[in-house]
Amino acid sequence: MHIESPPEHLVVSGGLFHGLQLWVNLPASQKWAPPAYQDIRAGQVALLSSPDGGTLVRVIAGQVDGHEGPGSTRTPITMVHATLAPGAELSLPWNPNYNALAYTLAGRGTVGVEERPVRMGQLAVFGAGDSLVIRADESQESRSPQMDVLILGGAPIKEPVAWMGPFVMNTKAEVLKAFEDFQAGRLGSIPALHGAPTEIVES
Incomplete structure (x- = not known):
């Protein structure tokens, strides 16, 4: 059991906070591995940009175009957080053996070569291919001046699934x-302590 809550300073000051968790399903041979948790901070991820400079790509786990993220996942996956400026397009190299999905955290735009529309709170599932295309609309809402997308995928395990x-x-x-x-x-x-600060430090 555990408790999840936003940082105290954000509760006091207000503002938008995204908390992301990645729960990784394991193949049968690894299901009884010891439990593990990893806390990844912004300064630890690999930072990339699109050729036009319109997109910031944070590689959290796995690898994109030879750039490794710090996440340890036991199975082959990739997890990316991309921020697209209005009108920007991201063509992300992708392992063709992986499945892929994109969850829109903020803003709106299109996904795929078919340019299917997506907006905040929507999930897009990509078909097979060696790249993923995401475009931010030229006009964004005032509360979300950019498009933020979580991109995730991995090698299918291809085993039966039972869950509760x-x-x-x-x-x-x-x-x-x-x-x-x-x-x-x-x-x-x-252990509950994993390197996260327990007090607000102002400098």
Whole structure:
């Protein structure tokens, strides 16, 4: 069990806060690996830009065009946060063996060569290919002056999936066993302290 809340200084001052979590499904051979958690801060990600300078690309996990992100995922995936200026276009090199999706965090634009419209809160699933195309509309809303997109994909595991609550396994029996192990305290624990600051420091 855990508690998630925005930083105290943001609660006091107000403002927009995006908290992103990446939960990675593992193949059967790794399902019982020890639990792990990784806290990734803005200064740790690989920063790239589009050739025209209109898009900032943050590689959080996996790799894009030879640039590695700091995320440790056990299975081959890529996770990117892209910010597109109004009218900018991003053509992101992509592993053709990966699936791909894009979730629009803010703003609006189009995805794919078909230029399908997307806006804040919408998810687009891409077909097969070795690049992903995302375009920001020339005009954005005042509350979202740029388009922010979370791009995610990986190598399909191609195994049966059974899930309930936080547990994703391959069979119903394995899910029930995971619940029993959790209730008996056999799933291990992750220390609460992970390098995150606990006090506001002003300089």
